Each structure stands twice: as C-alpha cells, then as structure tokens.
Amino acid sequence: MTKRCVLFIDDEEGLLELYRTAFERLGYEVATATGLEAARDRINRGGIDAVVLDIRLGEASGLQLLREVKAAHPRLPIVLCTAYARYQDDFSSWLADAYVVKSSDLGELKLAVKRCLEASA
Amino acid sequence: MPREGALPRRPRGARRGRAGLWALDAGLSLRRHRSNRLLDLLVAVGEALERAVDPEVAAWIVLSALTAGEGLGFNRAFLLLARDDELRGVFGVGPRSREEAFRVWAELSRRQVRPLELLGEPDAAAVAAERQRHAKTLAELSLPSPRGCHAWRRAFVAHATHPDRCVRHWVDVLDSRALVVIPLLAAAGPWGVVLADNFVTAAPVYLGTLEAAESLAHVLRAAVERTELLRRLREEEQQRVAAEHATLLLATARSLTHELINPLSIAGGTARELAASPPAEPAELARKLAIIAEAVARVEEHVGRLAEGLAGRANGTSAREMELGELAERVVERFRPLAVKRHVRLVCYRPARQVRVGGDPEVAERCVETLLANALTACQVQRGEVQVAVTEEGAWGRLQVADTGPPLEPELAGAPFSGGMSMRRSSSGLGLASLRALAEAMGGRVDYDQSDTPWVRFALLLRRWA
Numbered sequence: 229m230t231k232r233c234v235l236f237i238d239d240e241e242g243l244l245e246l247y248r249t250a251f252e253r254l255g256y257e258v259a260t261a262t263g264l265e266a267a268r269d270r271i272n273r274g275g276i277d278a279v280v281l282d283i284r285l286g287e288a289s290g291l292q293l294l295r296e297v298k299a300a301h302p303r304l305p306i307v308l309c310t311a312y313a314r315y316q317d318d319f320s321s322w323l324a325d326a327y328v329v330k331s332s333d334l335g336e337l338k339l340a341v342k343r344c345l346e347a348s349a
Numbered sequence: 350m351p352r353e354g355a356l357p358r359r360p361r362g363a364r365r366g367r368a369g370l371w372a373l374d375a376g377l378s379l380r381r382h383r384s385n386r387l388l389d390l391l392v393a394v395g396e397a398l399e400r401a402v403d404p405e406v407a408a409w410i411v412l413s414a415l416t417a418g419e420g421l422g423f424n425r426a427f428l429l430l431a432r433d434d435e436l437r438g439v440f441g442v443g444p445r446s447r448e449e450a451f452r453v454w455a456e457l458s459r460r461q462v463r464p465l466e467l468l469g470e471p472d473a474a475a476v477a478a479e480r481q482r483h484a485k486t487l488a489e490l491s492l493p494s495p496r497g498c499h500a501w502r503r504a505f506v507a508h509a510t511h512p513d514r515c516v517r518h519w520v521d522v523l524d525s526r527a528l529v530v531i532p533l534l535a536a537a538g539p540w541g542v543v544l545a546d547n548f549v550t551a552a553p554v555y556l557g558t559l560e561a562a563e564s565l566a567h568v569l570r571a572a573v574e575r576t577e578l579l580r581r582l583r584e585e586e587q588q589r590v591a592a593e594h595a596t597l598l599l600a601t602a603r604s605l606t607h608e609l610i611n612p613l614s615i616a617g618g619t620a621r622e623l624a625a626s627p628p629a630e631p632a633e634l635a636r637k638l639a640i641i642a643e644a645v646a647r648v649e650e651h652v653g654r655l656a657e658g659l660a661g662r663a664n665g666t667s668a669r670e671m672e673l674g675e676l677a678e679r680v681v682e683r684f685r686p687l688a689v690k691r692h693v694r695l696v697c698y699r700p701a702r703q704v705r706v707g708g709d710p711e712v713a714e715r716c717v718e719t720l721l722a723n724a725l726t727a728c729q730v731q732r733g734e735v736q737v738a739v740t741e742e743g744a745w746g747r748l749q750v751a752d753t754g755p756p757l758e759p760e761l762a763g764a765p766f767s768g769g770m771s772m773r774r775s776s777s778g779l780g781l782a783s784l785r786a787l788a789e790a791m792g793g794r795v796d797y798d799q800s801d802t803p804w805v806r807f808a809l810l811l812r813r814w815a
Contacts, residue, residue, distance in 0.1 A: 240615065242612070242615035242640050242643070242644060243611060243614060243615050245619075246618045246622065249619075250622055284603070284607050287782065311609075311611055311614075312602070312606040312607060330610050331617075332615075333621065334618055
C-alpha cells in the first residue's frame, strides 16, 4: 500500500524534526518546508496528501499560503497547527479542514491528520 | 420696550438694576461708554471661551457673563439645547430663590468677588456643582416634544400670556414675570434656547441689554459647538488609542505564545517520543537531548525577558526622557562608514533646539538602526542619498529617514508595517511590523510616505516629553 504523504510547514526546524519522527513512526511519508516558497514548490510538485501548516512563518503568514493552496488545490486537506488558539477567530483560518493548537502532546494533531486523510480518500 | 441708556456716574435719584446700567438716556457719550463696556465684556468672554474645552464650561462662562453684576446683570440664566427631538435643559447659573439670591449676593459683596474676573479660570468642580444645583429646574424646563414651538427667530421678552406653549411652560416653571427668550437657530431647525430673567430684582430689560444678551448667546452657541466637537474628537482619539493598545496586546500575546509554545512543544514532544521509542544509538539520544535542552533554554530566555519587561512597566522605567537629535546623530555616525563604502550620501539634519521625547533609548535606537539599514540597502545600487531629519510635530518628536532608493512594491505600499508581509529591502535589522510594534510599545507610531518622488520616507514618531 502506498504511504500517504504529509507536508509539514513550520519555521521551527526542531518541530519539523519532531513531526518527522512521530509521523514516520505511524507509517506516513513526511515532507517538510520552513518557508512559503519551499512549501509552494513542494505542493506544486505533487504527491502531497495532506498539509500541516503553521500560521506564523517568520515574517510570512501561513494564512496567505492557506488561501493560495485552497484556491489551487481545493481537495487537498490542510490542518492549521499553531501556537495561538485565538487565530481561530480569524475567518481566514476557517478555510482549513482542521485547527489544532500546538502542544508537546501530538495526539490531537495525529488524530486531525488521520481524519482529514480519511475524509479526502 | 424702554430704550436703555447709561450714565458713567449715578445721578441723583436714578435707579440702578443689577445690570449696572443706569435707567436714563444721557446722550452719545453714555452710549459710547456702554458700547465700550459691552465690547470689553465680549472680549473677556471670547478670551475665556478660547481656553474652554468643555461644553459645560463654555456654558458657565457665557451664562456667568449674562448674570454677573459687571456683565449684563440678569438674576439667572439657563441654556437649553435641541437634542434628539427634545429641548433639553443643560446648564443654569444664578440663585434658585429670592432668599438664596440675597444670601449669595451679600456673600459675594462681602468677599468682594467679581465674577467676570473668574471667567478666565473656571473651576471644573464649581461648574459641575452649579449644574447639579440647577438639575431639578433644568429637568422641568426641558421639553420632550417641542413641536409647534420656537417659530420665533429673534430674542424677545415673554410674559405668562405668551401665545407659544413652550414659552408659557418656561415662564410657568420659572415663575417669571418677564422672561428673556433668546432662540438659537441652526440650518436644520432650532439649535437651542437661552432663557434669562430678573426674578428677584424685577429690573426692566432694555433693548440694548437684550441685543447684548443675544450676541453673547450666539457666542455661546459657537463655543458649545466647538467644545462638543473637541469632546467628540477626544473620545474618538481615546477609542483609537484603546483600539491600538488592544491590537498591540493581541500581537504581543500572539508573539509570546509563539515564542513559548514552539520550544515547549519541541522539548515536550521530543521527550515523549524518546520515552515511547528510545533510540538505540547513544549519539542519536544525545542529539535529541540537545534539542530538548536548546528548546528549554529558549523558553528560559523568553520568560526572563517577559519578567524584565513587566517589572520595567511596573516601576515606570520603560519610558525615559531622551533627546531625539542626539540619538539620530549617534546612529548616523555609526552607519557613516557603511554609507561611504556603499557610495551613499548620508546627511543628518538636527534642529538647534532639543527635541525631547519619551521612550526606551535602546529600543528607539534599534528602530532607527533598522530604518537606516533599510535606507542604505535600498540606495546602494543607485548610489543615492539618505537624509535623516529630526523635527517637532505638535505633541510628537519626528525622526525621519528618507532615501532615494526604489519605492515599495504596490502590494506592500498600502500597509508596509502590517505583519505577514516581506520587506522590500533585505536588512539585518527588524522587520517593519516589529518596528511598528516597538514604536507603539513606547507610546509612539511609525509613518511612511513615498508620494514625493524620488524620496521614500519612513519616520519614527515619539511623544514629546512633558
């Protein structure tokens, strides 16, 4: 069976490594990007089944990428994973398929990714 | 109506009302004397009103001039304003009864108080007390639905038999034998009414006094409109400042959460992963532990900075006095070698007079460094010019950095300080959004303009030190 590929976009290298370790152990293929340009390139190359996106990417905004990706790939599920819960109040974030607040416990994020992939299958 | 006249000296047998105007017509010199006095009164009122920033204070000044013995000498006066289809009593000056009048006037006379001399320095507490003292009468004078009333345009003296029901209502409430009614009209209808009478002295109201009262009432209208506008502007300013503070707090909360939650997630998450599946290789274990240690160190650093900032705010040391010109020169001199190397002409204009502002000198310096670094980076290709200028701008001190580099891209020009947008010029300094947040944290703001080609101007504005 082909592995489902999840793209994690965050400006924190340490978090990306954590995601890679945790999600590869669950059987996913993991791709990572630390900025908007790298993320766009990776998505446009294809083969991504779900995206986990941070909102604050240094000076850039993940919400901007969320709008772009949803316009170009409306069926690609996107999970917003951010440190700040109140971004949920921003209607721009409502485009996302799921919203998860960052935590050292990745249980909620794992569950959100699993559900999004099941829904898009 | 009797014509008013006045004598400079009291003739034998002449009667004198509280207005201080002799009830005799004694010729041209006397009228000139009266005109001069009226002119003096208007000047005094005008000067006092110039300093008034509150509608109640403006009303107190003019109604006091109407009722002061050296003024027009009415016993009492009231102001009603048309608001929301209602003529509402808003201010009153003078005694409420004959007994109170004799007591107060005797006291004023004993203490040799001259009310007109107090106009220039209104006591806010006394004004509020005066308004409160007349609250009951003002409420009774108010007319919830004054339709059909105020068809009049000029001031007049009314009696109990007046055909207008509004006027009869006021005469009745005030139990007045001769009530001066001064209508104040706006383009869309009635603006307000000034009422005055001599209910204690029963002194006659002369045409000249009526005209003078009408002039004062119109001055009052202009002053109330101006002070109400000022009040609205003040309220809007307060709302704007509150909104900006809320925005800044929100941005701070987001940054703080980002800066703390990210390393905590890394540390905690990595530790959980290690516990769930310990690596076989000691080197891999050491690498993971180093990641955790680094993340914890970041949290410690952020918490330390946060505590320091809060402590600084608590003891009021976050804003200090500093001289903007000196700061500009200091930063410019630091950047001069770089400007020479990049063949950019760098000049600094500093006024002879010191521009003292409030802020955190280190933070302000960091902001100016960022602006200057941006400008030099923008100019290096064309070998242009960078001008740093310090000026005073009302309540603000302005430090402007202008350069002849390329303008901002259109998508950035609309809101160059908003977050989530990349800068036009790469720089080692802060982002423009951070620059704005820092300026606002110091109670200041940032400004941007590129309408004056070829100059692109960024400015840091900090409040002048009081």
